Amino acid sequence: MYKKIYNAIKKFDTIVIARHIGVDPDALASQIALRDSIRLTFKDKKVYAVGNGSSKFSHIGSLDKLGKIDEKTLLIVTDTPDKKRVDIEGIDQYKHKIKIDHHPFVEEFCDIECIEDTASSACEIIMNLIKNTKLECNKEIAETLFIGLVADSNRFLFDSCSPRTFSLAAYYLENYKFSVNEINQKVYKRPLKEVRLEGYMGENLVLTDNGVGYMKVTNEILDKFKVDSASPGNIINNFNFIDEVIVWVTMTEDIKNEQIRVSIRSRGPVINKVAEKYNGGGHMMASGAKPKTFEEAMKLIKDLDKVAKEYNKEEKER
Numbered sequence: 001m002y003k004k005i006y007n008a009i010k011k012f013d014t015i016v017i018a019r020h021i022g023v024d025p026d027a028l029a030s031q032i033a034l035r036d037s038i039r040l041t042f043k044d045k046k047v048y049a050v051g052n053g054s055s056k057f058s059h060i061g062s063l064d065k066l067g068k069i070d071e072k073t074l075l076i077v078t079d080t081p082d083k084k085r086v087d088i089e090g091i092d093q094y095k096h097k098i099k100i101d102h103h104p105f106v107e108e109f110c111d112i113e114c115i116e117d118t119a120s121s122a123c124e125i126i127m128n129l130i131k132n133t134k135l136e137c138n139k140e141i142a143e144t145l146f147i148g149l150v151a152d153s154n155r156f157l158f159d160s161c162s163p164r165t166f167s168l169a170a171y172y173l174e175n176y177k178f179s180v181n182e183i184n185q186k187v188y189k190r191p192l193k194e195v196r197l198e199g200y201m202g203e204n205l206v207l208t209d210n211g212v213g214y215m216k217v218t219n220e221i222l223d224k225f226k227v228d229s230a231s232p233g234n235i236i237n238n239f240n241f242i243d244e245v246i247v248w249v250t251m252t253e254d255i256k257n258e259q260i261r262v263s264i265r266s267r268g269p270v271i272n273k274v275a276e277k278y279n280g281g282g283h284m285m286a287s288g289a290k291p292k293t294f295e296e297a298m299k300l301i302k303d304l305d306k307v308a309k310e311y312n313k314e315e316k317e318r
């Protein structure tokens with residue numbers, strides 16, 4: 001599979017690399033690291049990393065304006081299981097496509113589909129791809145890959161971290177000698193206003209009988225704390241390891257897009273099936289959804305509560 005991907009990369013002179021909408025560190029880091037590695041290996045190729053960025057992740061690297069493309073352009077999509085969530089215009093004009101993803105399979109839309117749904121991150125797959133082909137790497141690329149891996153595995157806390165995850169991290173650390181502390185400072189430093197918002201969220205968390213904790217953040221509250229509608233979703237991982245909570249949810253009013261941004265995390269119950277019912281999806285233990293109203297979001301909470309109840313029952317019987 002990696003050989004096939006490498007040969008395709010070698011063959012095409014123009015390569016566009018895209019990833020999912022609603023950019024996150026793994027998506028961004030995987031596309032930027034792959035771009036930089038291809039540029040380093042093949043000096044004459046035109047390689048573009050495209051999509052809407054976010055100033056929050058500017059430390060990961062910058063995106064490109066798309067140059068001229070034609071039917072001989074290769075599109076590589078990282079970290080995205082379905083076509084409609086690829087952050088690119090006119091995806092159908094690309095005649096040659098490769099997917100590199102670690103989400104559960106949703107649909108086939110590329111000629112080469114490299115899906116490793118046991119990988120911790122898209123960056124882990126890119127790490128393995130680079131390690132096992134003639135694609136080149138340097139310290140900067142290694143750092144970028146490490147950032148994506150650390151972010152998607154929540155600092156190696158998730159079960160998605162396999163022995164391979166750790167050996168790849170070790171391999172890159174050994175060969176490119178970057179500073180783990182420096183990277184973590186870059187990634188996890190945050191503004192005080194977000195910490196204050198986190199305090200508000202903890203104080204106002206509502207707990208159901210079956211261990212679902214949900215935190216509602218209205219537009220008024222966002223204004224009060226001077227944060228945007230993405231902030232609660234950035235904080236959600238901090239609510240892990242709470243004794244009474246096995247599933248936790250942020251529901252944030254997004255006035256601009258007339259929707260509620262829902263992020264869901266779990267310490268046991270499988271939640272992505274519920275997310276899919278409400279205009280969302282994702283991983284088994286980490287998902288998102290976009291219901292239209294708080295009312296609809298509360299139905300989602302009810303569904304999660306049922307899943308949690310079922311899970312608690314099974315756990316007790318074990």
Ligand SMILES: [Mn+2]
Nearest residue numbers: 026079122152
């Ligand atoms: Mn990812």
